[in-house]
Amino acid sequence: MATRGDAMGRHDRGLGSVLSELQSYGARVERGVGGRRSGAGPADAGMIWVEDTPVTFPFTAEYVTDSPFVLREGDDGWELLRDGQRVAAATVPPRPRIYDLQTADGVPYWQIALLHLDSLASTVIQTCMHWGTDDQCTFCGIELSLEAGATIPVKRPEQLAEVAVAARDLDGAVDVTLTTGTTRGADKGALYLGRCARAIKEASGLPVQAQFEPPDDLGVLETVKRMGVDVVGMHVESFDEDVLARVAPPKARTGIDGYFRAWERAVEVFGKGQVSTYVILGMGEDPDTTVDACKRAVDIGVYPFVVPLRPVPGSLMDGWLPPEPEYVESLYRRIGPYVVSRGVGSWNVTAGCARCQACSALSAFEETGDDVAARQLPVLQAD
Numbered sequence: 001m002a003t004r005g006d007a008m009g010r011h012d013r014g015l016g017s018v019l020s021e022l023q024s025y026g027a028r029v030e031r032g033v034g035g036r037r038s039g040a041g042p043a044d045a046g047m048i049w050v051e052d053t054p055v056t057f058p059f060t061a062e063y064v065t066d067s068p069f070v071l072r073e074g075d076d077g078w079e080l081l082r083d084g085q086r087v088a089a090a091t092v093p094p095r096p097r098i099y100d101l102q103t104a105d106g107v108p109y110w111q112i113a114l115l116h117l118d119s120l121a122s123t124v125i126q127t128c129m130h131w132g133t134d135d136q137c138t139f140c141g142i143e144l145s146l147e148a149g150a151t152i153p154v155k156r157p158e159q160l161a162e163v164a165v166a167a168r169d170l171d172g173a174v175d176v177t178l179t180t181g182t183t184r185g186a187d188k189g190a191l192y193l194g195r196c197a198r199a200i201k202e203a204s205g206l207p208v209q210a211q212f213e214p215p216d217d218l219g220v221l222e223t224v225k226r227m228g229v230d231v232v233g234m235h236v237e238s239f240d241e242d243v244l245a246r247v248a249p250p251k252a253r254t255g256i257d258g259y260f261r262a263w264e265r266a267v268e269v270f271g272k273g274q275v276s277t278y279v280i281l282g283m284g285e286d287p288d289t290t291v292d293a294c295k296r297a298v299d300i301g302v303y304p305f306v307v308p309l310r311p312v313p314g315s316l317m318d319g320w321l322p323p324e325p326e327y328v329e330s331l332y333r334r335i336g337p338y339v340v341s342r343g344v345g346s347w348n349v350t351a352g353c354a355r356c357q358a359c360s361a362l363s364a365f366e367e368t369g370d371d372v373a374a375r376q377l378p379v380l381q382a383d
């Protein structure tokens, strides 16, 4: 059976190339790997380590049946196979222990927050003012997990604090990622995230990333910093204005310059590299425009968290395919070294998606030296 990636014939796959392929093609899994199927974060995502690198990958979408990758449990533990040949050892995390706990008032912890490898993540407000309107972002699945009964609409600060302490103590969580749908207030939900961050920090001491849309009053950024937020994500999603207008009308109205204004202020408040944006590849964007704007963001101290589109089942992009990995890798190769040269690499980020890096392979291209991203996997087979 022909599989995606057959035409490549590359035998020199370093870690970066394997991760890029895995994130675009996904992997068939021979038996139970923890993951999640919908929501605002990494949906349809298996979560593992390949060698020692964290990675999320599609594993339930229909297109995964054409993937050359299989993840299976062999005699010496989990392994990743490509076209039937072992390419890397894998580590599959055990089911988080916090998933067996519930709050005193009977809410299961897994409805409050999920463990993404070593990061505790929660969509604090699981509704968005744009959902179900012509403004709904086409790639987004924020209310799908609510409709599926997998979560609760609003997580309270004390609930998040309780889960964060347990995740730190029982499952080794090292940070907390908070996101939200866009609310009707001028702060776009940022202040509620700030209240949650304060409760989490006081209880657990874990660093917190908060992700929200640029507030109308950028002074809100100083307020949430005082409340305990360490890192901020304000996500433009695409630097191509035509694409943005098509896939995310509310973000297009903020405008790319609007994001830059917010990021500049945020970098003043949170520091260089502690501000990030998602940049989704594979929605029809112009690659040169994308690379130029990523560099412009890096120049002001913003980390561009470049990820391949992972179409969320049930979203308006259900049925799309992730971009070809060669395309994604070609942009990683142009952006990664630039990030390094400006000193805003992922290693500096204190918390959140850009610290974890599992949804992107960009950090594999941040290595310095002549052979960027060509670190060979130690168990790569020759034939």
Ligand code: SF4
Pocket: 040, 127, 128, 129, 130, 131, 135, 136, 137, 140, 141, 142, 180, 181, 182, 248, 250
């Ligand atoms: S603004 Fe767009 S991406 Fe954000 S939660 Fe709403 S619909 Fe989803």
